[in-house]
Amino acid sequence: MPKRHPLDVVIIGAGVVGAACAYYAARAGLRTAVVDRGPVAGGTTGAGEGNLLVSDKEAGPELDLALLSAALWRQLAAELPQEVEYEPKGGLVVAPDEATLKALRDFAASQRAAGVEAREADPAALRDLEPHLAPGAAGGFHYPQDAQVQPAQAAARMLAASGAELHLGEEVTAVLRTADGRVRGVRTPRGDLAAPAVVNAAGTWGGRIAELAGTTLPVLPRRGFVLVTEPLPRLVRHKVYAADYIADVASGSAALQSSAVVEGTPAGPVLIGATRERVGFDRSLSVEALRRLGAQAAALFPVLADVRVLRTYHGFRPYLPDHLPAIGPDPRVPGLLHACGHEGAGIGLAPATGVLIASSLTDTPPPVPLAPFDPNRFPPSPSGV
Known part of the structure; x- marks a missing residue:
């Protein structure tokens, strides 16, 4: 040889x-x-x-x-x-209620001590940052x-x-x-x-x-799905996700977990993640995972409820x-x-x-x-x- x-x-x-x-x-x-x-x-x-x-x-x-x-x-x-x-x-992390906002506040305080820029946003500031965000959130944090x-x-x-x-x-x-x-x-x-x-x-x-x-x-592989919408005007300005995404990232569970992460792209389509599950290298499509992502994204941004999803893709994270x-x-x-x-x-x-x-x-x-x-x-x- x-x-x-x-x-x-x-x-x-x-x-x-x-x-x-x-x-x-x-x-x-x-x-x-x-x-x-x-x-x-x-x-x-x-x-x-x-x-x-x-x-x-x-x-x-x-x-x-x-x-x-x-x-x-x-x-x-x-x-x-x-x-x-x-x-x-x-990035923009959204808290649905006061208890979650308090937890985010503590989380951000420890991050700031390490050098992270984390700015609390009240409901009015959230809407200034993301005009199409659903009303009713208790607040959130902006991460420049x-x-x-x-x-x-x-x-x-x-x-x-x-x-x-x-x-x-x-x-x-x-x-x-x-x-x-x-x-x-x-x-x-x-x-x-x-x-x-x-x-x-x-x-x-x-x-x-x-x-x-x-x-x-x-x-070990940890499977995740992403939805890709039709091209849209820049409806989503930041990387926006619900606070429970942080817990999903830190979890060691093998079961299906999903928490909407929504972002616009320069080309127009909106990307919607993220799911996590340990199923080996199983590449089959999970309708449940896609359904959850769509529903959670629409809960964050109601304007996406009637938007067409053009494709999905998935891969495996090295866990x-x-x-x-x-x-x-x-x-x-x-x-x-x-x-x-x-x-x-x-x-x-x-x-x-x-x-x-x-x-x-x-x-x-x-x-x-x-x-x-x-x-x-x-x-x-x-x-x-």
């Missing part, structure tokens, strides 16, 4: 996280290749809405990562061509730092800017290791890619790549049990690094993840602590691997 020329790192996964790892590794001067069994953004990234959120994250490691990423996305929007469609639209990108295009632009070798349509069949267990590259049906470091950015398939490397990572991604070196397999398990926040957290991976590869201090994202933080599997 032919060998290809040496590299510093091979990144498995051509989604937005793998693209960000390639972009920042290249900026650190590393020779990089990206390999994926499909096309660029062919998995979770291509099924994402492009959310760049700080509003849904409680104070802690993930919020720190999100704030770092928010700053990096602004830089990327200036550095990369306009095709990424970066839109700093801001929330933003949006076109995720597939963002991944493609970062990969192009990185100059990385692209090996698309090549499935990794083995993670190669030396006699003492250190990573030495990957194998695909078209040959070996030799490198002293391999980054697992395979999204929902991150657990499978970990197994190929002789270790474990408990990544880890504690809702934090695995980022950084795997101490069980020298030379293996992980950058997966971001669940529904991968697009938003991608640049910070890429910076942390580049820091690990170059042995330089990371901008935020890596310890909370340690890939080795989960209990051993029953097999003892």
Whole structure:
């Protein structure tokens, strides 16, 4: 089997996280290749809405990562061509009653202490921000730092800017290791890619790549649906969602959960998410999930009740049990690094993840602590691997 020329790192996964790892590794001067069994953004990234959120994250490691990423996305929007469609639209979280508003107030206070901009909005201010919002809400919070990108295009632009070798349509069949267990590259049906470091950015398939490397990572797929309406005037100005969406994000339930997230797009269609359920890789259509989304969106914006839905799409979020991604070196397999398990926040957290991976590869201090994202933080599997 032919060998290809040496590299510093091979990144498995051509989604937005793998693209960000390639972009920042290249900026650190590393020779990089990206390999994926499909096309660029062919998995979770291509099924994402492009959310760049700080509003849904409680104070802690993930919020720190999100704030770092928010700053990096602004830089990327200036550095990369306009095709990424970066839109700093801001987010609006709506509370239906006083009890929920009080909980949001406490949540926002802890976020502000970490550096988030969160502005309380009374019912009149809500209608100023979103004129078509349903009346009757107790209030809400406006988050100016929330933003949006076109995720597939963002991944493609970062990969192009990185100059990385692209090996698309090549499935990794083995993670190669030396006699003492250190990573030495990957194998695909078209040959070996030799490198002293391999980054697992395979999204929902991150657990499978970990197994190929002789270790474990408990990544599971969490299915989600999105509705896409006919093109409309800009009826929805921000990313708007009901407060119960925050609880759904933090939940570990395998059952179907849905909470409307509604946003307009520059092209006109309104995007309506979001559902969550753990059903393996079942790609069948869930009429119940779509019905819930439509009803919840119309409850937030009655003007959408009679709007046509042109299509739906769905994908699988890479879920880890504690809702934090695995980022950084795997101490069980020298030379293996992980950058997966971001669940529904991968697009938003991608640049910070890429910076942390580049820091690990170059042995330089990371901008935020890596310890909370340690890939080795989960209990051993029953097999003892």
